[in-house]
Amino acid sequence: MRPPLGPPPGRTTFDSRPGDHDEPLHKRIADSVQEVVNACKYAEPDDVPYLNRLIHQRKRLVEQELSMLRMMAPVVMPPLISNLYMLDFLNEDNDLERVYVRLLEDLDLAAERIANLGERNG
Numbered sequence: 001m002r003p004p005l006g007p008p009p010g011r012t013t014f015d016s017r018p019g020d021h022d023e024p025l026h027k028r029i030a031d032s033v034q035e036v037v038n039a040c041k042y043a044e045p046d047d048v049p050y051l052n053r054l055i056h057q058r059k060r061l062v063e064q065e066l067s068m069l070r071m072m073a074p075v076v077m078p079p080l081i082s083n084l085y086m087l088d089f090l091n092e093d094n095d096l097e098r099v100y101v102r103l104l105e106d107l108d109l110a111a112e113r114i115a116n117l118g119e120r121n122g
Contacts (some may be wrong), residue, residue: 026099029065033058033103040110045121051114059107066100073097 036054043051 026065026096029058029062030099030103033062033106037106037110040113043114043117045117048114048118048121052111055107055111055114059104059111062100062103062107066097066104069097069100 036051036058039047040051040055
């Protein structure tokens, strides 16, 4: 049933999360990866299959974001003839790409730690 005056009310649900849902996606992914890495530090032998699955899921997510980032990145062009000796274009760094690569390295280290735990106890 509609309210008697005006259109139906808009979204009226309450979001109990603190105001962090405006964070960039790479920050959320990094936090998620860090949680998995921390869980691997204190893992029990029974947790190995579960943590392996989590590591592979996070790794796939980071790889997909990295490939999307690379696909959408603008092509870096060499300098024009008029300024041939300017080599600044070689130093163009993508900080976000470095974040994703570091996350992949962290996940690889966590996977090695879990594999060693599984070998020692299995």
